[in-house]
Amino acid sequence: MNTESSSSRRLVELTSFVAAAPARPGGDGPERRFTRLLADDGASVRTGATSTVSRVENAAGEAFALKVLRPAREGASPALMAAREDAFYEEYRNQLVVSGLHGFPEVFGFGRAGGRPAILMEWVExxxxxxxxxxxxxxxxxxxxxxxxxxxxxxxxxxxxxxxxxxxxxxxxxxxxxxxxxxxxxxxxxxxxxxxxxxxxxxxxxxxxxxxxxxxxxxxxxxxxxxxxxxxxxxxxxxxxxxxxxxxxxxxxxxxxxxxxxxxxxxxxxxxxxxxxxxxxxxxxxxxxxxxxxxxxxxxxxxxxxxxxxxxxxxxxxxxxxxxxxxxxxxxxxxxxxxxxxxxxxxxxxxxxxxSGEKDGASGDAPGKRRAVSRRALLAGAGAVAAVGVVAAATGGFGLVGSGSRRFPDLTWDDLAEVSAEIADAGGEEAAIEVARRHGICDEDGLIDRSLVKPLVVAGAELAAQVAGIAHDVRADGSPIGLTFLLTSVMPEQRAMADEAYQGGWETSGMRSWMAGDLLDQLPEELARNLVAAAKLTNNVGPAQDAGDVTVTEDLLWLPSYCELVGARDRTSFSENYQYLADVLNAEGSQYKLFRDQGLLARGDYEPLVREREGVADYWWLRSASPDVSLSEGMAYFNRTAPNGDPFHYATACTDASGVLFGFCV
The missing domain is CATH 1.10.510.10 (Transferase(Phosphotransferase) domain 1)
Incomplete structure (x- = not known):
């Protein structure tokens, strides 16, 4: 490109320039107005896949956008280079067609800069x-x-x-x-x-x-x-x-x-x-x-x-x-x-x-998805051919509870287990939501009623749980589970692991062992006998860099994962060297309806995730290990939801203590 230094700018000369429209009467001709331009190589340069757009000015201070075709890759054939130039000129011709219309940049002409094709057009702030x-x-x-x-x-x-x-x-x-x-x-x-x-x-x-x-x-x-x-x-x-x-x-x-x-x-x-x-x-x-x-x-x-x-x-x-x-x-x-x-x-x-084939419509599997997530598709797909509601058909479509007149506040855990079975047999998300609506779990718009809670006492502490998912989780054989619950408040602090050298994840953590043993033993008997083991997807390695490290465990009690709370995270929200974080986190399930109904996103207002312990907002563990921090620190770090509801930026070592907010299915 023909350039001359001019303080922080450079002179760009356009050759073989053809103006898009005749010169204005009494105004500068195309040569004077368009062919000698000053370019600023700072923040005003936009680089695309095949071209570079720079902000340039003429001697009168008029600003333009100069789009220049980038060089072909080294060793490219003459035929390819000619085809690229033809395509660039075709782009110019198409821009000319709409140049005079509102909503499109005005085009001023076509020429060459440094021997490469260039389009001169309006600079749009x-x-x-x-x-x-x-x-x-x-x-x-x-x-x-x-x-x-x-x-x-x-x-x-x-x-x-x-x-x-x-x-x-x-x-x-x-x-x-x-x-x-x-x-x-x-x-x-x-x-x-x-x-x-x-x-x-x-x-x-x-x-x-x-x-x-x-x-x-x-x-x-x-x-x-x-x-x-x-x-x-x-x-x-x-x-x-x-x-x-x-x-x-x-x-x-x-x-x-x-x-x-x-x-x-x-x-x-x-x-x-x-x-x-x-x-x-x-x-x-x-x-x-x-x-x-x-x-x-x-x-x-x-x-x-x-x-x-x-x-x-x-x-x-x-x-x-x-x-x-x-x-x-x-x-x-x-x-x-x-x-x-x-x-x-x-x-x-x-x-x-x-x-995705997921029952809640959230992000899930697609052709070519890595093996752990394909395992999720296998589980969900099996659920689609599970029992087809024989009991519901025999009882007028409302399961063992009968006419559907018994609504959530009046239901025992035994009753809720029957409602869950009815929802699981409903045959599709809309049918499942209709069953939940008739039992007062969802409102008329199909949204989960967040005011409904089910009290329970654990180790003398008065807690409560609310419905988080409807036909969301599955058993290990792939058959659907009708209702998923999460606590509404935080239990006292526990360590995820006592071993400072621990580099694993949820599967072999001390937290999981404690929940499957001591915590399970402290649940009310009626709830405990109605629990159903759910297949949970989790990074069970810790310092993982591939979604293939996500595997399945079967759990009666479990901690929620990051994406079960806020949904899938866009890979481009991470810098290039850390986009694997999205792959790993997104493979750990899909977002629960409770949070999807509230419009909760992976990068948004986290107020719906604020949970208290003894009246004060507190931290609580997720089962999602933090892949990058675990890798850099040489031991497992687990994500936590912070007092402000943020579930990503407050990971801490597994040897630290944080509150517990567990989930379960009936």
């Missing part, structure tokens, strides 16, 4: 949706999600008026940005008036009868971001795939995936958590977990978002229909969902099972 989402740390409310979705859909819908249609094909939180030159992100979030801009057109296509030939001629296969892209953008080996990839239905799917993540706190399929799985097969062979409304008002919004995630492109709403439905929902129109009727307006086929 902005914050990406990814940044905004990360900084918030909690899911968005329904109103913000719908307004953001309507704003993006309006931009996409505006391209239908072009002589040549347009499909972005890589919508993601990184490529949807909020302009901040006029209104701050905070103000946009408060008002719901979003100044959206769609950037990075590397996968975009301007539609015409001949456009399908570019991929075949240049052999440049453009993919979307796997977490958000529809199946047709993740494969090249399907007959007629090129036509499917040129449909606006691609953007509908991606946008609805983004809206799903904003509302739920995680992407529909959590592709990044299944690094060994084919994203295409994951999205074709499974369905996303249903987007669960946090209020009755949000049910319509969730239905709209799920409609856009149909596996078949023809089953998705059009961009215009999606926009109309979101705008109608924002305005309070009760008929918003009806606008999607021609496209089904319902979750994708099989969505009731969740993407």
């Amino acid at each position: 902005c914050a990406s949706l990814h940044q905004v989402e990360r900084d918030a740390g909690v899911p968005w409310d329904g109103g913000r999600v719908a307004r953001l979705g309507a704003a993006v859909a309006a931009i996409l819908d505006s391209t239908s008026a072009l002589d040549r249609g347009f499909v972005h094909r890589d919508l993601s939180p990184r490529n949807i940005v909020l302009r901040t030159s006029s209104t701050s992100v905070t103000d946009q979030l408060e008002t719901g008036e979003f100044d959206v801009c769609l950037v990075d057109m590397g996968s975009s296509v301007a539609l015409s009868d001949a456009d399908g030939s570019f991929t075949m001629l240049a052999d440049v296969w453009r993919n979307g971001t796997p977490d958000y892209a529809p199946p047709e953008m993740l494969t090249r080996d399907v007959t007629g795939i090129d036509k499917l990839r040129h449909s606006p239905a691609v953007d509908v799917y991606a946008l609805c995936s983004v809206l799903y993540e904003l509302y739920a706190g995680f992407a529909p399929f959590r592709v990044s958590e299944h690094p060994e799985a084919s994203p295409y097969r994951l999205k074709m062979d499974t369905s996303p977990a249903p987007l669960r409304a946090r209020s009755s008002r949000d049910e319509g919004l969730c239905a709209i978002v799920m409609a856009g995630l149909a596996r078949d492109p023809e089953g998705r709403p059009t961009v215009a229909s999606l926009r109309a439905a979101l705008e109608a929902w924002v305005s309070g129109d009760a008929g918003a969902e009806a606008l999607l009727a021609p496209f089904g307006g319902t979750p994708p086929e099989g969505a009731e099972n969740g993407a």
Whole structure:
């Protein structure tokens, strides 16, 4: 690149420059305005997979974005280098198509910088949706999600008026940005008036009868971001795939995936958590977990978002229909969902099972998941073919308790064991929740009633337990267990292990031995005789770096794991050298409905996990060993939930003492 030092800047000269539009009358010509630019190599440089974007200024102080194709890898063939340049120029041509529309950066021209192709365009002062989402740390409310979705859909819908249609094909939180030159992100979030801009057109296509030939001629296969892209953008080996990839239905799917993540706190399929799985097969062979409304008002919004995630492109709403439905929902129109009727307006086929096959719809297994988690799939899958409710059928569908009129406050542990068996035999999550609802365990919205507790006395201490899971845990043979309970307060401190050289995990810990012996002996007899051993997944090594170190134990009493409390942790939330932590922690089960109902996330507000001992918030053990700290310290460290509810940052040595909050199944 032709450069000259100028204090902290360098001079960039664009050659072979062709302006995107004629020069303004009376203004500077393209050569003067666009070809000699000062670049700042500081924080304003953005490096992508194939290009680098820098902020540059001309002599008049106008700011632009200069996107330069990065060099091909060493030893690349001339044919590959030519194909990359062709693809980059095609990106420029597609940007020109939408350059004059609101919601897209303006494009000024194409040239070469240092001999490499370069696109000169508008510099957008902005914050990406990814940044905004990360900084918030909690899911968005329904109103913000719908307004953001309507704003993006309006931009996409505006391209239908072009002589040549347009499909972005890589919508993601990184490529949807909020302009901040006029209104701050905070103000946009408060008002719901979003100044959206769609950037990075590397996968975009301007539609015409001949456009399908570019991929075949240049052999440049453009993919979307796997977490958000529809199946047709993740494969090249399907007959007629090129036509499917040129449909606006691609953007509908991606946008609805983004809206799903904003509302739920995680992407529909959590592709990044299944690094060994084919994203295409994951999205074709499974369905996303249903987007669960946090209020009755949000049910319509969730239905709209799920409609856009149909596996078949023809089953998705059009961009215009999606926009109309979101705008109608924002305005309070009760008929918003009806606008999607021609496209089904319902979750994708099989969505009731969740993407993972887990009964609670949380993150679980997928093709290629490591062996320990595949073991979880085996257990859950076996449960799906377990007893089919013969007793329930014989008693009018309400199990041995009878008509269902006996509700939770009146039930003994013997009664609850019968209700649990009925739930286990219900045959699916929705049926299980309906049984729980009829017994007063869940409210009308299907959420666990957190006010319901069952008193119990252990070693003279007055404690209580509440329902945490419904058809969540399984026996060792894979058959489902109907009800899971957790204590509501913390028992006195215990050591996890007395041996300072201990490097194992939950399976061989002193804590587990104590719970299976002395603690079990101190339980009320009626509860003890109704306990059911659950198959629990745990890192039983301690200093683990692979999800394959997670194995199964059978326990009547146990400590909860990290992900059973807060769900799966995104790998990208850890630095590159520590992403294995997410693999190990996420393999230890899936989030309990009690906490999922409260919208609890792996990086969010932990208030739902605050537990007290004798009226004071206290620490309490998890069975999750801390892989990295155990490795660095040479002995086992176990995670604890802190007095502020944080279950990750307060791991301590197994020889220390912390409170106990145990779980069990009946």
